[in-house]
Amino acid sequence: MAADIHTQLQPIDHCGRPPDSLHLLIAEIPDLQRTCSQFRQCVGQQWHLAADSKRHKLVRQLCRMDTAISKLTSDLTSRSKRLPTAHDILADLREIEEEFGEVRYDKRSKSLCTTTEPITLEGLEFGRFTICFNLSTIASNCDENPLNVIALDPNPCAADDAVVHPHVSAGHLCLGDATAPLRKATTEHRLADAFQIVAAVLRTYSADSPFCAIENWNGRPCDDCGFIANEDTSFYCEPCDKNFCEDCFSRCRDCGESMCLSCLSSCEICGDRICEDCQSLCDGCGEVACTGCLENELCPSCLEDRENEEIENDDEEIEQESTEDPSDKSQEPTSRVFTTDSTVTSVQSDRLVETSIHA
Amino acid sequence: MRIMYINNFGGGFADHIEIEEGTTVSKLFAQKIPDGRPEDYLIRVNRLPASRDQILKEGDRITITPTKIEGAAA
Numbered sequence: 538m539a540a541d542i543h544t545q546l547q548p549i550d551h552c553g554r555p556p557d558s559l560h561l562l563i564a565e566i567p568d569l570q571r572t573c574s575q576f577r578q579c580v581g582q583q584w585h586l587a588a589d590s591k592r593h594k595l596v597r598q599l600c601r602m603d604t605a606i607s608k609l610t611s612d613l614t615s616r617s618k619r620l621p622t623a624h625d626i627l628a629d630l631r632e633i634e635e636e637f638g639e640v641r642y643d644k645r646s647k648s649l650c651t652t653t654e655p656i657t658l659e660g661l662e663f664g665r666f667t668i669c670f671n672l673s674t675i676a677s678n679c680d681e682n683p684l685n686v687i688a689l690d691p692n693p694c695a696a697d698d699a700v701v702h703p704h705v706s707a708g709h710l711c712l713g714d715a716t717a718p719l720r721k722a723t724t725e726h727r728l729a730d731a732f733q734i735v736a737a738v739l740r741t742y743s744a745d746s747p748f749c750a751i752e753n754w755n756g757r758p759c760d761d762c763g764f765i766a767n768e769d770t771s772f773y774c775e776p777c778d779k780n781f782c783e784d785c786f787s788r789c790r791d792c793g794e795s796m797c798l799s800c801l802s803s804c805e806i807c808g809d810r811i812c813e814d815c816q817s818l819c820d821g822c823g824e825v826a827c828t829g830c831l832e833n834e835l836c837p838s839c840l841e842d843r844e845n846e847e848i849e850n851d852d853e854e855i856e857q858e859s860t861e862d863p864s865d866k867s868q869e870p871t872s873r874v875f876t877t878d879s880t881v882t883s884v885q886s887d888r889l890v891e892t893s894i895h896a
Numbered sequence: 897m898r899i900m901y902i903n904n905f906g907g908g909f910a911d912h913i914e915i916e917e918g919t920t921v922s923k924l925f926a927q928k929i930p931d932g933r934p935e936d937y938l939i940r941v942n943r944l945p946a947s948r949d950q951i952l953k954e955g956d957r958i959t960i961t962p963t964k965i966e967g968a969a970a
Binding site for chain 2: 628631632703704710711712713714715717718719720721722725727729730733734737738739740741743745746747
């Protein structure tokens with residue numbers, strides 16, 4: 538097995554590509570030559586300002602080249618670093634076996650795998666995990682992820698079946714602080730270290746940035762906002778048969794029944810939540826209101842309008858009464874004539890108008 | 897005296913270092929990870945679990961790996 542793995546790990550030089558830093562360096566050369574030529578010309582012509590500008594440009598280009606050279610040197614040095622022998626690989630396999638109890642190599646998928654002990658974090662059991670490294674990917678030294686983590690006894694987060702560990706989603710382990718050391722371990726083909734680093738991440742809960750927080754692991758997603766509410770903060774809405782978080786759930790101010798915000802209306806006057814059974818409509822404007830905000834089945838605004846209307850009507854009646862002098866005999870024939878002769882009534886009315894104008 | 901030192905923490909480190917004769921595992925640990933507690937790390941010398949007072953020898957390979965490393969979300 539060790540010999541197979543050793544063969545498999547023989548480096549594929551950066552997926553067959555030369556390092557990016559080499560391209561950067563080569564791309565700078567024509568620009569540098571051009572600037573050099575312009576600088577010489579400026580100096581020869583004694584164009585001092587232009588020569589100064591070209592000198593500054595040369596410095597900037599040389600700085601960029603310096604950075605590219607350093608990167609290229611680092612890339613090539615890491616490639617030439619001594620990689621483990623078959624004997625080292627064998628020692629790694631023994632170390633993995635000793636640490637985890639087993640190690641498996643799948644020739645077909647070119648994967649080296651082991652299994653952790655059952656993982657328990659903050660009292661919650663996540664079961665065992667198989668850690669697999671694809672050796673082809675490690676050998677290619679690409680940015681591609683060689684790691685796959687599989688839950689053997691999955692206890693997925695209630696909100697997402699793909700999340701089987703606070704830091705594992707769909708087989709992808711988000712490494713956090715382990716990113717750099719694992720990258721270094723796989724680049725240098727230190728297999729036992731790589732497995733131990735991954736296991737250390739699986740055995741740790743980072744509350745700052747999980748795919749799903751442990752306190753919400755068995756919670757339910759709010760049907761409204763999607764927040765994963767735990768058992769204490771998840772509420773069931775009977776009318777719509779769904780679960781909601783505490784922010785999307787309230788109670789009717791009148792009857793006290795609890796429902797989601799979609800099943801409750803807001804009183805347009807006081808803003809309180811009311812259920813369909815307790816809501817009333819203003820007889821005047823038709824606005825939804827709670828019973829406390831309606832008086833004589835009117836909202837305050839319509840009630841005020843109606844009162845104003847009544848006052849106006851009263852005023853008009855008073856005004857009308859004041860213009861009608863009870864001592865004016867001319868009225869008497871009107872009422873009498875009204876029932877007998879319409880022509881006479883008309884005449885009497887004209888007289889009334891005149892009387893009013895004169896008054 | 898030259899040993900292979902591998903630290904699987906922080907940026908990761910794996911290279912040969914010079915240490916004084918008679919340096920113990922705990923002394924090297926204190927030098928390299930002054931704020932760390934040895935019980936929070938898996939320390940192996942030549943791939944075998946090491947005791948704190950084990951004296952390191954020329955050519956030894958010491959590996960220090962945290963037992964807990966904080967992951968993240970994507």
